[in-house]
Amino acid sequence: MSTRTFGRRVPRNEDPRLLTGQALFVDDVHLQGMAHVAFVRSPYAHARILSVDLEAAREVPGVVSVVTADDLGDYWQPGPLLVPPPPIAGCVFHPRTQVPLARDKVRHVGEAVVAIVAESRYVAEDAAELVFVDYDPLPAVVDLEAALEPDAARLHDDLESNLAAHVVQRKGDWEQARTDAHAVIHRRLIYDRGTAAAMENRGIVAHWDPRGQKLTLWDTTQAPIPIRNGVAAMLGLSENQVRVIAPFIGGGFGPKIMMFYPEEMVIPWLSVQLGRPVKWIEDRQENFYATTQERGQIHEAEMALTEDGHILGVRDVFLHDSGAYDPYGLTVPINSQCTLLGLYDVPAYESEFRAVFTSKPIVTPYRGAGRQHGVFVMERLLDAAARELGIDRAEIRRRNLLSPDAFPHDHEIIYQDFTPLTYDSGNYEPILDLALETIGYERFVSEEQPAARAEGRHLGIGVVGYVEGTGIGPYEGARVQVETSGRVSVVTGVGTQGQGHMTSFAQVVAEQLGVEVTDVAVVTGDTDQFHWGAGTFASRGAVVAGNAIHAAAVGVREKVLRLAAEELEASADDLELVAGTVRVRGVPDSAIPLGELAARANPMRGAVEPGTEPGLESTDYFGPERGATAAGVHAMVVEVDAETFQVKILRYVVIHDCGTVINPMILDGQIHGGVAQGIGNAFYEQLVFDEDGQLMNASLMDYLLPTALDVPRIETGHLETPSPLNPLGVKGAGEAGAIPTGALFAQAVEDALGDPAFEIREIPLSPKRLWELWGEWRE
Amino acid sequence: MTVPREIELRVNGRRIRGVVEPRLLLSDFLRHEADLTGTHVGCEHGVCGACTVLLDGEAVRSCLLLAVQADGREVTTVEGLGTPEALHPLQQAFRDEHGLQCGFCTGGILMTLVPFLERCPDPTEDEVRHALSGNLCRCTGYQNIVDATLRGARALRGEEE
Numbered sequence: 001m002s003t004r005t006f007g008r009r010v011p012r013n014e015d016p017r018l019l020t021g022q023a024l025f026v027d028d029v030h031l032q033g034m035a036h037v038a039f040v041r042s043p044y045a046h047a048r049i050l051s052v053d054l055e056a057a058r059e060v061p062g063v064v065s066v067v068t069a070d071d072l073g074d075y076w077q078p079g080p081l082l083v084p085p086p087p088i089a090g091c092v093f094h095p096r097t098q099v100p101l102a103r104d105k106v107r108h109v110g111e112a113v114v115a116i117v118a119e120s121r122y123v124a125e126d127a128a129e130l131v132f133v134d135y136d137p138l139p140a141v142v143d144l145e146a147a148l149e150p151d152a153a154r155l156h157d158d159l160e161s162n163l164a165a166h167v168v169q170r171k172g173d174w175e176q177a178r179t180d181a182h183a184v185i186h187r188r189l190i191y192d193r194g195t196a197a198a199m200e201n202r203g204i205v206a207h208w209d210p211r212g213q214k215l216t217l218w219d220t221t222q223a224p225i226p227i228r229n230g231v232a233a234m235l236g237l238s239e240n241q242v243r244v245i246a247p248f249i250g251g252g253f254g255p256k257i258m259m260f261y262p263e264e265m266v267i268p269w270l271s272v273q274l275g276r277p278v279k280w281i282e283d284r285q286e287n288f289y290a291t292t293q294e295r296g297q298i299h300e301a302e303m304a305l306t307e308d309g310h311i312l313g314v315r316d317v318f319l320h321d322s323g324a325y326d327p328y329g330l331t332v333p334i335n336s337q338c339t340l341l342g343l344y345d346v347p348a349y350e351s352e353f354r355a356v357f358t359s360k361p362i363v364t365p366y367r368g369a370g371r372q373h374g375v376f377v378m379e380r381l382l383d384a385a386a387r388e389l390g391i392d393r394a395e396i397r398r399r400n401l402l403s404p405d406a407f408p409h410d411h412e413i414i415y416q417d418f419t420p421l422t423y424d425s426g427n428y429e430p431i432l433d434l435a436l437e438t439i440g441y442e443r444f445v446s447e448e449q450p451a452a453r454a455e456g457r458h459l460g461i462g463v464v465g466y467v468e469g470t471g472i473g474p475y476e477g478a479r480v481q482v483e484t485s486g487r488v489s490v491v492t493g494v495g496t497q498g499q500g501h502m503t504s505f506a507q508v509v510a511e512q513l514g515v516e517v518t519d520v521a522v523v524t525g526d527t528d529q530f531h532w533g534a535g536t537f538a539s540r541g542a543v544v545a546g547n548a549i550h551a552a553a554v555g556v557r558e559k560v561l562r563l564a565a566e567e568l569e570a571s572a573d574d575l576e577l578v579a580g581t582v583r584v585r586g587v588p589d590s591a592i593p594l595g596e597l598a599a600r601a602n603p604m605r606g607a608v609e610p611g612t613e614p615g616l617e618s619t620d621y622f623g624p625e626r627g628a629t630a631a632g633v634h635a636m637v638v639e640v641d642a643e644t645f646q647v648k649i650l651r652y653v654v655i656h657d658c659g660t661v662i663n664p665m666i667l668d669g670q671i672h673g674g675v676a677q678g679i680g681n682a683f684y685e686q687l688v689f690d691e692d693g694q695l696m697n698a699s700l701m702d703y704l705l706p707t708a709l710d711v712p713r714i715e716t717g718h719l720e721t722p723s724p725l726n727p728l729g730v731k732g733a734g735e736a737g738a739i740p741t742g743a744l745f746a747q748a749v750e751d752a753l754g755d756p757a758f759e760i761r762e763i764p765l766s767p768k769r770l771w772e773l774w775g776e777w778r779e
Numbered sequence: 780m781t782v783p784r785e786i787e788l789r790v791n792g793r794r795i796r797g798v799v800e801p802r803l804l805l806s807d808f809l810r811h812e813a814d815l816t817g818t819h820v821g822c823e824h825g826v827c828g829a830c831t832v833l834l835d836g837e838a839v840r841s842c843l844l845l846a847v848q849a850d851g852r853e854v855t856t857v858e859g860l861g862t863p864e865a866l867h868p869l870q871q872a873f874r875d876e877h878g879l880q881c882g883f884c885t886g887g888i889l890m891t892l893v894p895f896l897e898r899c900p901d902p903t904e905d906e907v908r909h910a911l912s913g914n915l916c917r918c919t920g921y922q923n924i925v926d927a928t929l930r931g932a933r934a935l936r937g938e939e940e
């Protein structure tokens with residue numbers, strides 16, 4: 001029997017519980033004596049708090065406690081700076097982090113001001129209605145460019161302006177590139193805000209047990225271990241007094257890792273104060289205000305090219321919307337800056353950005369995490385260049401691809417993980433070729449499009465490329481143990497939000513130990529089980545935790561072989577692990593079940609020799625020296641209705657290279673989901689703020705998520721260029737689907753409309769926006 | 780606040796009694812009073828479909844109903860379909876086709892599809908997509924949900940894979 005599980009479509013271990021409604025999500029936690037919290041949130045984007053009247057709220061029967069910033073005493077502290085700025089020379093960065101409850105001033109609509117604890121959520125909300133906060137409204141800071149004008153209202157009074165950061169990175173000589181160029185393309189490009197809108201809103205249950213002196217927290221977080229460490233520090237508890245459980249999470253996509261959301265600071269404190277369990281579950285409207293968002297940037301970009309379309313250099317100057325605070329440092333704009341370079345050889349690059357405080361919800365990474373902005377800029381410049389130089393769109397990309405012998409490729413700028421941006425491995429031309437072949441580019445351009453046009457139909461094609469820096473450090477760890485039942489347990493620190501970790505991690509172990517995937521039970525996201533690690537972000541689950549699990553499984557395998565060699569009086573080299581047993585190769589009669597071996601490794605009598613350990617267990621860690629770079633090309637055919645500007649996607653192709661594939665079924669699912677979010681981002685979703693900083697579409701009725709009618713069938717193809725940076729050779733894939741979709745949409749829709757002078761320079765689009773742009777351009 | 784009322788309904792074949800405020804949502808009643816947390820709440824304004832249950836056999840959004848409206852009626856939640864050990868054919872098809880990722884939307888989607896497949900046992904892809912269009916899923920891009928539904932329909936019709 002073959003025990004190879006890598007590369008197989010192994011069905012997921014987690015599914016039966018999820019499918020039958022048995023899986024535990026945070027909102028499913030129900031404890032004896034549990035109280036419920038509702039927050040009073042600011043209706044203003046920017047205002048001074050003059051006074052707060054809590055009298056009426058306190059009198060509502062069933063209200064347990066009403067708390068403002070002042071009541072928190074010394075516990076009131078701004079949250080920690082989650083990611084310090086990278087070591088880039090001349091980098092300016094002003095850290096201003098969110099607070100548990102606003103005091104003196106509110107800086108975005110939805111900022112929490114008062115917490116109400118009551119016997120039920122219904123009562124808590126009744127009481128919240130009765131709180132009167134007297135605000136002195138200040139001018140909102142909404143527009144990115146206006147925010148930096150000298151007369152703009154200042155969000156943080158102690159700063160001289162709304163500038164949050166200023167960073168310049170360069171390689172090569174842009175001025176020279178510009179001088180040498182046959183053509184210089186210049187465009188202003190805009191990428192506006194959206195929200196992750198995971199189907200599960202956030203939530204926290206905190207349970208302080210006064211007798212056991214232990215705090216248990218169920219939290220919809222992607223990073224349970226850092227939350228535990230931080231909560232312990234804030235509350236003055238030791239780390240092993242705090243247990244954080246991130247159970248099943250209903251979608252993460254980035255915003256569920258913030259550290260600390262104000263609610264994550266307030267709810268544990270309340271439980272300790274009140275000595276009873278306290279629960280807060282975000283509702284959908286709060287999710288639109290109180291969960292972090294992403295994406296507002298404005299770019300002024302230039303590209304210098306030779307006559308035959310080779311890039312000599314790129315210069316990009318952009319503004320990045322930080323929102324009201326910047327706890328996540330510069331992760332998003334640095335990602336934009338670095339990912340812009342894409343699949344291409346760019347000898348000279350100069351990139352400068354200013355991050356700006358605005359009176360809008362905080363910006364932190366959301367699937368793609370700034371990468372789509374960079375890709376949008378690069379790909380739009382290439383499209384404009386192709387047009388100006390009379391070169392085919394696919395051809396100009398091909399001419400600029402990094403060649404296979406260019407790896408590892410050092411881009412000479414600093415990436416979000418603080419290391420020089422270096423692509424580990426890649427082979428890009430086959431990706432482009434396969435994408436063009438799969439979508440039938442040649443035939444579409446030469447036959448199908450003209451034929452459709454002759455019938456009065458507007459068909460267009462798009463082809464764009466991207467890279468995805470994945471799997472960055474610092475590290476993750478795992479413990480693998482063979483139990484005496486023969487089942488294998490795996491614990492690791494990362495949380496899981498639907499990526500199928502309980503299956504792909506099980507496959508990694510099964511591969512080493514020769515057991516069935518279904519016999520490997522994976523526990524993620526419980527700090528009492530494993531308490532070292534960072535969390536699920538930057539598409540690092542499979543790469544970093546996967547390799548830690550691999551290392552631990554290898555450790556167990558070695559123990560199995562050593563012990564079995566003694567038991568069977570054979571050389572370890574002659575043994576094999578098959579079907580849950582270890583045996584002399586080709587001698588089934590010699591097989592010892594692993595469970596039995598585990599029992600023998602934990603004897604009730606006799607001594608475990610010094611220098612050895614009982615049991616078949618191993619703990620190990622993996623920290624990559626730097627991220628692994630995945631790459632891909634997306635291609636799409638659309639039809640645009642020239643009257644309504646509705647866009648219908650006829651074909652969507654993703655060709656992707658993320659190294660070794662553990663489970664193609666799960667990988668395809670990640671791609672599908674990413675593309676769906678990319679399509680939403682490109683054509684349906686936009687957070688619309690008015691000039692007062694009010695979000696105009698804060699409901700799923702008004703903020704449109706793509707439905708089953710909007711997302712087409714997605715055709716995927718995979719190439720495998722293993723990463724040399726980790727033993728499994730894997731690269732992350734979590735964000736790949738979402739990264740290039742905006743750029744792809746713009747290109748394909750332009751092509752469909754068929755007027756070479758009409759350009760799309762912004763995302764998101766919508767039928768209405770397209771119609772407006774078309775109208776403006778016509779004038 | 781209004782006076783609590785006594786209600787009695789059958790949920791997954793089991794008789795359940797409760798004394799509830801008239802304003803209590805059916806979704807909250809099912810989740811917190813009847814302890815059936817497989818019914819999820821994603822928006823509480825009738826858009827996402829995560830809270831879908833059957834009321835007398837018809838798919839409804841339990842966040843848009845009050846518990847008192849279910850008085851004397853028959854409710855089926857996802858817990859009434861199958862168990863981890865014995866999945867309903869549609870649940871099995873979702874597993875086989877990887878029709879779920881985080882699984883938060885899944886219960887509501889299953890409860891939308893069950894009556895749909897009774898009415899329309901041999902649907903086309905397009906019919907399936909229309910049937911699903913009132914349920915939001917943020918993880919899967921729907922493709923595998925569509926395939927799972929078609930596979931589940933085949934299984935329910937007794938066709939072998």
Ligand code: FES
Binds near residue numbers: 841
């Ligand atoms: S929770 Fe009922 S439709 Fe969203």
Ligand code: FES
Binds near residue numbers: 199250879883884
């Ligand atoms: S599987 Fe996550 S929302 Fe559908």
